[in-house]
Amino acid sequence: EDQVTQSPEALRLQEGESSSLNCSYTVSGLRGLFWYRQDPGKGPEFLFTLYSAGEEKEKERLKATLTKKESFLHITAPKPEDSATYLCASSYNTDKLIFGTGTRLQVFP
């Protein structure tokens, strides 16, 4: 069964302290690797889609990368407003997304 595993479950950072979130996925047949941000009580907000190993995408303080077996979401010099749950999801020849359980990020001033 296709699976997505995220680590760590929770991460506390000081403002300005850079870090990375990890997402491991079932490799065979991957069509897309997605990153979302979700704030409490809201729907997931689309961040990035990655399609092939070696691909990188950036948006403000966030950078997503994809290797042959995992993806990373790098957060550079985070601010308190970056606090949220970050979700990773994969797709395999359908629009069904398989989600990980997320990393809950808290950034303190």
Add this chain to the structure above:
Amino acid sequence: KAGVTQTPRYLIKTRGQQVTLSCSPISGHRSVSWYQQTPGQGLQFLFEYFSETQRNKGNFPGRFSGRQFSNSRSEMNVSTLELGDSALYLCASSRGDRGRGEQYFGPGTRLTVT
């Protein structure tokens, strides 16, 4: 460009009742997928509709059903509600490129079953 909209935003129902939730996708998107989100199980795929046809289905009982209209708007129905159906129900829309391309989520419908 308007985003994905869902109605109603909040709903309280009694066990045994049924409920219908609505989702309007982004203009031009032909695929609508539905997900259930709970603290214990995370985001679980319910089903996907593309051009009025169910294209994919998750592992939920037959009490959960859906449909899509010719304008791509979608509804999902849950019959004989159980306490465990309390959750945030999310829909996502996309162009429908079978796993490639962005999928955008709506704000969700918070269903509480008492």
